[in-house]
Amino acid sequence: MKKLFRNLFLWFWLTLLGVGLVGFSLIAHLGIHRSALLRLSLHDFLLYTIAGAVFCYFITRYLARPLRQLGEAAAGIADGRLDTRLSPALTHRRDEIADMALNFNRMAERIETLVTGQRRMLGDVSHELRSPLSRLIVALSLAKQGPATELPENLDRIGLEARRLDTLIGQLLTLSRIDSGVDRVPPVTFDLANLLQEIASDADFEARARNCRVVISRADACMLRGYEELLRSAIENVVRNAVRHTAEGTPVEVSLIVSDRRAVVRIRDQGPGVAETMLHEIFLPFHRVPDGKPDGAGLGLAIAERAVHLHQGTIAAENAHNGGLIVRLDLPC
Numbered sequence: 001m002k003k004l005f006r007n008l009f010l011w012f013w014l015t016l017l018g019v020g021l022v023g024f025s026l027i028a029h030l031g032i033h034r035s036a037l038l039r040l041s042l043h044d045f046l047l048y049t050i051a052g053a054v055f056c057y058f059i060t061r062y063l064a065r066p067l068r069q070l071g072e073a074a075a076g077i078a079d080g081r082l083d084t085r086l087s088p089a090l091t092h093r094r095d096e097i098a099d100m101a102l103n104f105n106r107m108a109e110r111i112e113t114l115v116t117g118q119r120r121m122l123g124d125v126s127h128e129l130r131s132p133l134s135r136l137i138v139a140l141s142l143a144k145q146g147p148a149t150e151l152p153e154n155l156d157r158i159g160l161e162a163r164r165l166d167t168l169i170g171q172l173l174t175l176s177r178i179d180s181g182v183d184r185v186p187p188v189t190f191d192l193a194n195l196l197q198e199i200a201s202d203a204d205f206e207a208r209a210r211n212c213r214v215v216i217s218r219a220d221a222c223m224l225r226g227y228e229e230l231l232r233s234a235i236e237n238v239v240r241n242a243v244r245h246t247a248e249g250t251p252v253e254v255s256l257i258v259s260d261r262r263a264v265v266r267i268r269d270q271g272p273g274v275a276e277t278m279l280h281e282i283f284l285p286f287h288r289v290p291d292g293k294p295d296g297a298g299l300g301l302a303i304a305e306r307a308v309h310l311h312q313g314t315i316a317a318e319n320a321h322n323g324g325l326i327v328r329l330d331l332p333c
Helices: 002-029 034-078 096-145 148-180 192-210 228-245 300-310
Strands: 188-191 213-219 223-226 251-259 262-268 314-319 325-332
Touching: 034 096, 096 148, 148 300, 188 192, 192 213, 192 228, 192 251, 192 262, 223 228, 228 251, 228 262, 228 300, 228 325, 300 314, 300 325
Parallel strands: 213 251
Antiparallel strands: 188 223, 251 262, 262 325, 314 325
16 A cells, blocks of 8 residues: 555656646746745645645555455465455446456456366366276286187277277367367358258268167258367267167157257257256266266267357257257357
């Protein structure tokens, strides 16, 4: 507070001195007696100095208190107390300091969310990697020490776990690149309907192994500007997730409806659906449906959610009235 007061008062005093010198020169030029003018100027200068000091003191108190609180909050975040926020007394002011306090709180919330998410992600990744690595080590040990007749089975297990690790690491890299923007190419304009046709065709080929189909019930023309490969990955993850959970012999329905400059991609399976309390949680990393399929790391829908948000869109899931899960991707076009 002392430094701020000293700086404010110094600038006030220098300004006052400059104005006084200019005024003294002009009045002296008019022929007024210099001694009387000097006494009058010194008297006024002293009064203005005292009044200015009082004014600068109150201005300093007005500015120093929120600045001190801001500094203490910033120091708290630097010390690891990520839940530090500025008090409502600052955010409810009617000046620029309130705007600064609101921006600071938003920044602190964002930092807390990112750091907390990274810590949770690190723990989840460690947990997810431990299981396939443990099975891989066991299978390798059995392949070395077990009977020769079991060698092909153990080698198959090693290959399976290696593929699971490769898939998990690939999904983690995709998730990280979406969040950080690394290697992101400039946005381009592409045909969303054509992209949806390609995804459905590939997924239908894979679904035949389960006696299922992926069918497109409607595909309106739509040109979208964005990141084609990221959106392809997002829709593929949702469609493949639907193929895994749909009942055997049932179709996965895909549609693209364009209305009011919005494109809605709708993917529906014929599976058991999801508990209402988990409809939002399934888009979080490593969150799986308790009675769902054991395969997968729980990253596909998380990647889809990040990619859709990158395109200023929304993604949501709901249970169909007559069974199955519906996932909607709402995108601007």
